Amino acid sequence: DAGVIQSPRHEVTEMGQEVTLRCKPISGHNSLFWYRQTMMRGLELLIYFNNNVPIDDSGMPEDRFSAKMPNASFSTLKIQPSEPRDSAVYFCASSSHSGTAYTEAFFGQGTRLTVV
Amino acid sequence: KNQVEQSPQSLIILEGKNCTLQCNYTVSPFSNLRWYKQDTGRGPVSLTIMTFSENTKSNGRYTATLDADTKQSSLHITASQLSDSASYICVVTPGGSYIPTFGRGTSLIVHP
Numbered sequence: 001d002a003g004v005i006q007s008p009r010h011e012v013t014e015m016g017q018e019v020t021l022r023c024k025p026i027s028g029h030n031s032l033f034w035y036r037q038t039m040m041r042g043l044e045l046l047i048y049f050n051n052n053v054p055i056d057d058s059g060m061p062e063d064r065f066s067a068k069m070p071n072a073s074f075s076t077l078k079i080q081p082s083e084p085r086d087s088a089v090y091f092c093a094s095s096s097h098s099g100t101a102y103t104e105a106f107f108g109q110g111t112r113l114t115v116v
Numbered sequence: 117k118n119q120v121e122q123s124p125q126s127l128i129i130l131e132g133k134n135c136t137l138q139c140n141y142t143v144s145p146f147s148n149l150r151w152y153k154q155d156t157g158r159g160p161v162s163l164t165i166m167t168f169s170e171n172t173k174s175n176g177r178y179t180a181t182l183d184a185d186t187k188q189s190s191l192h193i194t195a196s197q198l199s200d201s202a203s204y205i206c207v208v209t210p211g212g213s214y215i216p217t218f219g220r221g222t223s224l225i226v227h228p
Contacts, residue, residue, distance in 0.1 A: 004159075031214065043160075043205065043218040056215065091159050097214065104150075107159030 004108035006092050012114045018080040021111045024073055025094030033105060034067055034077050035091040043091070049075065050097055082115045089113070118143040120208050120219035128225045133196055137222045139189040139206030147211040151180050151191045154203045154221070163191070163204075193224075201226045 005024040013019050025032050034046040047057040052069045060067070064083070069075040079086055089112050095105040120141045129135050141149070148167050152160035164173040164180040166189070173180045177194045193200055206219040 042220040045215055048214055050214075093159070104162045104165065107161070109157075109159050 006108035016081045021077040023075045023092030029094035031095045031097040033093045038088045118217045122219035126223040137191045141208045143208040145211035147209045150207045152205040
């Protein structure tokens, strides 16, 4: 398996533009996480999906952020409109969840977003 | 509030030397603790995972310890190599939860 695949690797956009980040989880994993990493705050969980259903989105900063998982092999994180403070590295991670047991979460290589 | 504190924030050592990174947490109830290694420009990769009943776990030159009573963990790196230069992140997951609490990480630089 190629691991968790994120695209694009780098994104530079102007303030006010819409940004869409994409993630393909590891085949067979039923849990997907979107994280944001900044120097100031470290890694923060934004949203968690289980079996394609959003379970917890309490980490999503505000209504400008939205995430979807239309099927088991694809998820998107959208920011509209983007702001300079959204500049960060966004990671997608996937794992298997069975009952209360969680296997290791495997991270993608991240998307470095710069909003100017 | 669940918190994970790591120290030191950064560390510089010479190649071949040993070092120990610290992690203190207040996460409760406790399920498991992971140490991740994050190379620059890449996603975190799990090094070790420990549950409540485990107090030592090794992965090559990396040895993690856990004291669940004092809520402390350490990551010891033996005979450091240049490739060990990275950020090391301590992550604690509460019992029955999928939401981990991340430490801010320790940035390790290994000089030749």
